[in-house]
Amino acid sequence: MARTTVEASVAASGSEPDRGGRRLPRTLHPVAWWVWALALATAVSRTDNPLLLLLVLAVLGFVVTARRTEAPWAHGFQYYLYLALTVVAIRVVFRAVFATGITPHDHFLFNLPHIPTPDWYAGIQLGGPVSLEALLSAATDGLRLACMLCCIGAANTLANPKRALRVLPGALYELGVAVTVAISVAPQLVQSVQRVRRARKLRAGRTQGLRALRGIVVPVLEDALERSLRLAAAMDSRGYGRAGTATRRSRRITGALILLGMCGLCAGAYGLLDATAPVFLGLPAMSCGAALCLAGLRLGGRRVTRTAYRPDPWRFAEWAVAGSGVLSAVLLFSDLGYDPAQLNPTFYPLTWPGLPLVPTAAILLAGAAGFLSPPPSPHHTARGAEAQ
Numbered sequence: 001m002a003r004t005t006v007e008a009s010v011a012a013s014g015s016e017p018d019r020g021g022r023r024l025p026r027t028l029h030p031v032a033w034w035v036w037a038l039a040l041a042t043a044v045s046r047t048d049n050p051l052l053l054l055l056v057l058a059v060l061g062f063v064v065t066a067r068r069t070e071a072p073w074a075h076g077f078q079y080y081l082y083l084a085l086t087v088v089a090i091r092v093v094f095r096a097v098f099a100t101g102i103t104p105h106d107h108f109l110f111n112l113p114h115i116p117t118p119d120w121y122a123g124i125q126l127g128g129p130v131s132l133e134a135l136l137s138a139a140t141d142g143l144r145l146a147c148m149l150c151c152i153g154a155a156n157t158l159a160n161p162k163r164a165l166r167v168l169p170g171a172l173y174e175l176g177v178a179v180t181v182a183i184s185v186a187p188q189l190v191q192s193v194q195r196v197r198r199a200r201k202l203r204a205g206r207t208q209g210l211r212a213l214r215g216i217v218v219p220v221l222e223d224a225l226e227r228s229l230r231l232a233a234a235m236d237s238r239g240y241g242r243a244g245t246a247t248r249r250s251r252r253i254t255g256a257l258i259l260l261g262m263c264g265l266c267a268g269a270y271g272l273l274d275a276t277a278p279v280f281l282g283l284p285a286m287s288c289g290a291a292l293c294l295a296g297l298r299l300g301g302r303r304v305t306r307t308a309y310r311p312d313p314w315r316f317a318e319w320a321v322a323g324s325g326v327l328s329a330v331l332l333f334s335d336l337g338y339d340p341a342q343l344n345p346t347f348y349p350l351t352w353p354g355l356p357l358v359p360t361a362a363i364l365l366a367g368a369a370g371f372l373s374p375p376p377s378p379h380h381t382a383r384g385a386e387a388q
Contacts, residue, residue, distance in 0.1 A: 025375045028067070030159035032318040032373075037155035039325035040366050043332040044147045047343040051355050052363060053143045057084075059367035060147075060154045066370040068157055075190070080153025084146030091142030096130045105349060106131035133347045140347075163312060181231070192223045250299065257296030264289020320372040324365050331362035 044056055061077075068074040102108060108129055115126035196219045268286025271277040332343070338356040345353040 030164035036325035088142035095138030261292030
């Protein structure tokens with residue numbers, strides 16, 4: 001009887017028995033991954049040091065490799081890396097084309113054809129000499145944006161979007177469903193293309209070239225249409241989109257509260273960023289806006305009735321993962337134990353950037369999420385992959 005009770009509790013938690021003191025495999029709470037990724041993206045916004053940015057990419061790659069599952073959305077991180085490389089390349093090309101000239105101390109690389117510009121276009125020229133310092137500065141700016149994109153990609157890879165939908169407020173449930181469906185489209189299309197290509201190989205069909213494109217696109221579009229019809233039928237059978245007991249008056253009040261709250265947040269952000277703005281546009285306006293938004297979300301959530309089967313627990317691992325990301329951002333914004341100028345090195349004159357100890361330790365601390373988080377459950381992973 002005792003053994004049956006233990007097995008039932010283990011099956012309900014999605015974990016396996018602990019053998020030899022090893023960490024029990026289970027799926028981490030999706031909010032913990034999002035907090036970790038957004039905090040790391042906030043830390044990235046603080047620095048232009050290319051060594052620290054490359055270290056962030058290494059940390060993201062390690063954590064994703066160590067803790068991703070076999071679900072379709074868990075294989076999309078490589079596409080975020082491709083997008084990141086594209087961002088860096090575009091930034092470098094734009095800097096080379098829209099040159100600002102070079103100084104005698106710069107390292108000349110090549111010369112582009114110069115296009116004369118009118119007087120009102122002063123300060124920017126098309127073409128001309130391009131220096132090494134300018135390209136390195138542009139690559140560093142693009143690398144920072146690329147790291148932010150990879151942080152969001154890591155959250156989408158590690159966190160199950162369908163499980164993240166459970167923790168959204170009721171007023172944002174419909175918006176969350178739309179975002180979840182949109183996030184799931186790209187991985188499902190990639191999976192459909194791979195499945196069709198495997199089928200064509202088994203049938204000795206062409207898998208390369210323009211002729212094979214027609215034989216791949218049509219089955220993929222048909223599969224996407226079937227998925228959308230099944231999704232619509234499932235949502236309709238579960239009562240999605242029904243207003244419930246909410247009246248038209250309550251819906252209008254909810255919309256007005258959220259709209260006024262967003263205006264208050266915008267005014268508060270403007271007041272905090274502009275030192276010449278009136279005092280009431282700063283923290284008071286932001287506090288009032290946040291209160292109105294919370295009131296609107298609470299009022300709008302009453303019309304959405306949801307039940308949670310096996311709610312996701314929030315345990316020590318969730319606190320550890322989210323805390324490692326938040327602590328990393330706090331250390332980079334605190335300016336304690338290092339020179340803040342080391343976070344934003346200059347390339348004029350061209351020098352090798354330093355690697356400050358405290359920011360490096362802060363980024364490596366965020367990488368500890370690969371050890372602090374439990375390994376994904378193989379049984380849960382297999383069920384999730386088969387469901388897709």
